[in-house]
Amino acid sequence: MGKVFRFGEDVNTDEIIPGRYNVTTDPKALADHCFFEVRPDFCKNVNSGDFIVAGENFGCGSSREHAPIAIKASGVKAVIAKSFARIFYRNCINIGLPIMISDELYDVIEDGDEIDVNLKEGKIKILKNGKELRSQRFPEFILKIIDAGGIVNFLKNHDIGELEDGI
Amino acid sequence: MGTIAEEIFSKKLSRDVSAGEIVLVDIDVTMSHDNTTPLAIKALRNTGKPLFDKNRVVVIFDHVQPPASVESATLQKEVLQFIKKEGIKNFFREGICHQVLVEKGFVLPGRVIIGGDSHTCTYGALGAFGTGVGSTDIGVSYATGKNWFRVPETFYFDVNGSFNKGVYPKDLILKIIGKVGARGATYKACEFGGETIENMALGDRLTLTNMAIEMGGKTGLIKTDKITENFLKSRGYPYQEIVPKDPNYEKVFEFNVDDLTPQLAVSPKVDNVYPVEKYEGTEVDEVFIGTCTNGRIEDLEIAARMFKGKKLSPLLKTIIVPASNEVYFEAMNRGYIKIFMDAGAMVCNPGCGPCIGRHQGVIAPGDRALTTMNRNFVGRMGSDKGEIIIASPATAAATALNGKITDPREVI
Ligand code: SF4
Numbered sequence: 001m002g003k004v005f006r007f008g009e010d011v012n013t014d015e016i017i018p019g020r021y022n023v024t025t026d027p028k029a030l031a032d033h034c035f036f037e038v039r040p041d042f043c044k045n046v047n048s049g050d051f052i053v054a055g056e057n058f059g060c061g062s063s064r065e066h067a068p069i070a071i072k073a074s075g076v077k078a079v080i081a082k083s084f085a086r087i088f089y090r091n092c093i094n095i096g097l098p099i100m101i102s103d104e105l106y107d108v109i110e111d112g113d114e115i116d117v118n119l120k121e122g123k124i125k126i127l128k129n130g131k132e133l134r135s136q137r138f139p140e141f142i143l144k145i146i147d148a149g150g151i152v153n154f155l156k157n158h159d160i161g162e163l164e165d166g167i
Numbered sequence: 168m169g170t171i172a173e174e175i176f177s178k179k180l181s182r183d184v185s186a187g188e189i190v191l192v193d194i195d196v197t198m199s200h201d202n203t204t205p206l207a208i209k210a211l212r213n214t215g216k217p218l219f220d221k222n223r224v225v226v227i228f229d230h231v232q233p234p235a236s237v238e239s240a241t242l243q244k245e246v247l248q249f250i251k252k253e254g255i256k257n258f259f260r261e262g263i264c265h266q267v268l269v270e271k272g273f274v275l276p277g278r279v280i281i282g283g284d285s286h287t288c289t290y291g292a293l294g295a296f297g298t299g300v301g302s303t304d305i306g307v308s309y310a311t312g313k314n315w316f317r318v319p320e321t322f323y324f325d326v327n328g329s330f331n332k333g334v335y336p337k338d339l340i341l342k343i344i345g346k347v348g349a350r351g352a353t354y355k356a357c358e359f360g361g362e363t364i365e366n367m368a369l370g371d372r373l374t375l376t377n378m379a380i381e382m383g384g385k386t387g388l389i390k391t392d393k394i395t396e397n398f399l400k401s402r403g404y405p406y407q408e409i410v411p412k413d414p415n416y417e418k419v420f421e422f423n424v425d426d427l428t429p430q431l432a433v434s435p436k437v438d439n440v441y442p443v444e445k446y447e448g449t450e451v452d453e454v455f456i457g458t459c460t461n462g463r464i465e466d467l468e469i470a471a472r473m474f475k476g477k478k479l480s481p482l483l484k485t486i487i488v489p490a491s492n493e494v495y496f497e498a499m500n501r502g503y504i505k506i507f508m509d510a511g512a513m514v515c516n517p518g519c520g521p522c523i524g525r526h527q528g529v530i531a532p533g534d535r536a537l538t539t540m541n542r543n544f545v546g547r548m549g550s551d552k553g554e555i556i557i558a559s560p561a562t563a564a565a566t567a568l569n570g571k572i573t574d575p576r577e578v579i
Contacts, residue, residue: 010349010436014544018551019523023238025205037551057350057383061544063285065206065301086354086385087285091301141189141315151307155214160311164191 001127002049002077005042006111009055013088016059016067025066027073034070048075051115055081055106059088065095072097078117080124080135082106093142096150100124100135170321170414171388172356175296178277178409186320186417195278196223197308200264201239202230202523203283203301204246210306218253219312225257225273226250227264232518235526262491262517265289265459269373270493272404276391281305281314286459286541288379291356291388292372293395294409298386319356319385322347323416326361328425333576335469336371337461337539337559339363340378341430343422345440353383355417363424364389369398370463377460378541381437429575432557435545443562443574453484453536454567455528455548456560457520461539462490464497466560471503473564473578474510485512485567486528488520512567524548530555537566 021033035042052058052071058081059067068091071079078098092099098119105124109115114127122135138146144163148154154163169177169185176184179192199207204226211218218224226246234240250258259267265286268274276294280287283305290297300314308314324343330336357379364372372394376387390410399406429443456462456470467489479485487507489495495517498504507514513528521528522540529549530536536548536555543555558566561575568578 012544014542014547018546019202020525020549022202023236023242025209025242037546057353060349060383061285061542063203063283063287063299063301065203065303068301069206083350083353085350085383087299087301090304094301094303094307139189151303152210152213155216155307155310160191160307160313163315 001114001116002051003047004051004053004109004111004113004115005046006109007052007054010057010060011054012061013059013064013067014061017064017070022064022066027069030066030070031073034074043074046074046076049077050075051117052076052079053081053105053109054079056083058084060085063087065091068092068095068097078119080105093145094151096153102133102135104133168412170356170416171294171358171390171409171411172296172319172321172386174409174411175277175279176318179279184318186318188318189315190318191313191315192279193312194223194281194308194314196225196268196273196280197305198225198227198264198268198280198287199283199302199305200226200230201228201232201243201246203305205242206302207283207305207309208246208249210303211309214306214310216310218309221253221255223312224255224309225268226255227267228260229263229518230523231525232260232516239525262494263459263462263519265377266463266490266494269293270491272402275399275404276395276407276409281308285380286377288384288386289373289377289459291386292369292376294389294391296386299380319354320417321356321358321414322352323414323419324357324359324422325419326359326363326422326424328363328423330424330427333561333579334424334427334429335559335561336367336374338427338430339422339424340375341432341440341557342427343420344378344382344432344438345430347382347420349381349436349438350383352379355384356386356388357382357384358388358411360390365392368465369394370465373463374460381541429559429562431562432543434543434554434556437541437543437557443558443572446572447574449572450535451483451537451566451571452534453486453528453530454563455486455521455536455538455540456563457486457488457490458522458540459490460541461560462488462494464494466539467494467498467503469560470564471501471506473561473568474512475506477510477568479511479567480570481511483567483570484528486515486521487512488515488527489517491517521548537563537572539563
C-alpha cells in the first residue's frame with residue numbers, strides 16, 4: 001500500500017531530473033533532486049512504497065537513465081501511466097523500475113489517494129472505494145528481463161540469445 | 168519488402184521482418200557521450216562480461232566540453248580511464264556526437280546504430296537505423312554486441328512544394344510536430360519523402376530526422392539517393408541503396424511547403440507551434456545558434472549573410488556554436504567566424520553549448536532565449552523560470568539583429 005503522487009501528461013526527463021543535476025551516478029544523490037523544480041514536495045515527502053501516476057507519454061525527452069534511477073532510488077514502487085515514452089520505457093525495464101500501463105487509473109485517481117498494487121498479476125486496487133483495475137500485460141520477451149530484475153541481472157546468468165528462445 | 172525500417176532489419180537478419188516483431192540484432196555502432204557513458208560503464212561492469220568489440224564503440228565528449236565543474240571533470244576522467252584501459256580508438260572531442268558520427272563515416276546506409284542520446288534518430292537521413300537508448304542498453308551492447316528492438320510501424324510524411332525565401336526545413340519540421348503533437352508518433356519510425364525532401368541537401372535532411380524524437384518517434388528515416396551517395400563517396404565512404412519497397416504505412420501525412428511561413432515553438436512544449444508573426448516584437452535576452460539540429464555550415468551561412476557588416480546589441484547574449492570542428496574550420500575559411508565576432512556574437516568551441524543548460528550561455532530567471540535547439544522544456548537551458556523559444560537559424564539571426572522576435576523575411 002502506498003500514496004499516489006499524481007502528475008500530468010507528457011512529464012519529461014528535464015522535469016524528473018534537470019540536466020545540471022546529472023553530474024553524478026549515485027542513485028541517492030539523484031533521488032535528492034527528483035522533480036526538484038516542478039514539484040519540490042515530491043523529494044521531501046515521498047516514502048518507500050509510494051506510487052507515481054501520470055497520463056500519456058511519461059518520461060519523454062532525453063535518454064538520460066538518471067531519470068528512472070532517480071525515481072527508483074526515491075523509493076517509488078511503480079510508475080503507472082497511460083503510456084510511456086519509448087526510451088524511458090526501455091530504461092525502466094532495463095534497470096528494474098516497475099512500470100504499469102493503465103488507461104483508467106489516471107482519470108479516476110487523485111493526488112494523495114492510496115493504492116495497493118500486485119505487480120505480478122497486474123492488479124491495482126484503489127483503497128478509498130475498493131475499485132480494482134488491471135494493467136496491460138508485457139510481451140514474453142520483456143517479462144524475461146523484468147523477472148530477472150533488469151537486463152544487467154539477466155546477463156549475469158544468461159546469454160543475450162536466450163531472450164529470443166521461446167518467442 | 169517494406170518500409171525503410173523493415174528493409175534495414177530484413178537486410179540485417181537476412182530474412183523478411185515486419186513491423187511488430189521483436190528482433191535481436193548485431194549493433195554496428197554503439198555511441199555514447201560524456202553524460203551517458205559513466206552509467207554505461209557501470210552497466211557493463213555489473214554484467215561481469217568483458218567489452219565485446221571495442222571497434223564498434225564510439226565515445227564522444229560534447230555535452231559539457233571542456234568540463235565546466237569539478238563534478239563533470241571527475242566523471243569525464245573516469246570515462247577516459249575506461250577508454251585507455253579498453254583501448255577504444257574511436258574517441259573524439261571535436262563537436263556534437265551526431266555531427267561527428269556522420270562526418271567520420273560511422274553512419275552508413277543499412278547500419279543499425281544505438282546511441283546513449285535521444286537524438287540518435289538523426290542518422291536515418293543517411294538510410295541508417297539510429298535510435299536513442301539509455302546507458303544500460305549501451306552497456307548491454309558493450310557486453311554482447313547485440314540488442315533487441317521491436318520493429319516499428321511507420322508514419323510517412325509526404326512533403327511537396329518549394330520553400331519561400333526566408334523559410335527553411337526547420338520551419339517545416341516545427342510545423343509537422345505542431346500538427347502531429349509531442350507524442351503523436353510515439354514508437355513509430357518517421358519516414359520523410361516527396362519532392363521537397365528529394366531536393367533537400369543532406370545537412371537539411373539531418374535537421375528533419377533529428378527532430379523525429381520530438382513527436383515521440385523511434386527514428387527518422389529518409390531513403391538514400393544521389394545526394395546521399397555523393398555525400399558518402401566524396402568522403403570515401405561506402406554507399407548502398409536503402410529504399411522502401413511496397414511499403415505499408417500505418418499513417419500518411421501530407422504537407423505542402425509552398426505556403427509555409429517561419430514558425431516558432433514556444434515554451435514549454437515543442438508542439439506549441441505558431442507562425443512567427445504571432446510573437447513578433449517580443450523581446451529576448453539570448454539568441455543561440457547551434458546544436459545537432461542547426462549547427463551546420465548551411466545554418467551558419469544563413470546567420471553570416473544576415474550579420475555581415477551589422478552590429479548586435481551587447482545587452483543581448485548572442486551565442487554561436489558550430490556543431491563540429493569541421494564546421495568550425497569551414498566557417499573560418501569562408502570568413503563567417505570573423506563576421507560573427509565583428510558583429511559582437513560570442514563564438515564558442517564546437518559541442519552542445521548551452522543546449523543542456525550547464526555552460527556557455529545558461530539562462531537566468533526571467534530570461535527569454537530564442538534558439539535553434541530542438542527542445543524547449545522548462546529548465547533545459549538553466550533556470551526553470553526562464554523561457555525557451557525554438558526557431559530556424561534565419562529567425563534566430565533576425566531576432567539577434569533586432570533584440571526582439573523578428574520575421575526573417577523582413578531582414579533577408
Ligand atoms: S546539441 Fe543538444 S540536443 Fe543535440 S546532442 Fe547536444 S545536448 Fe543533445
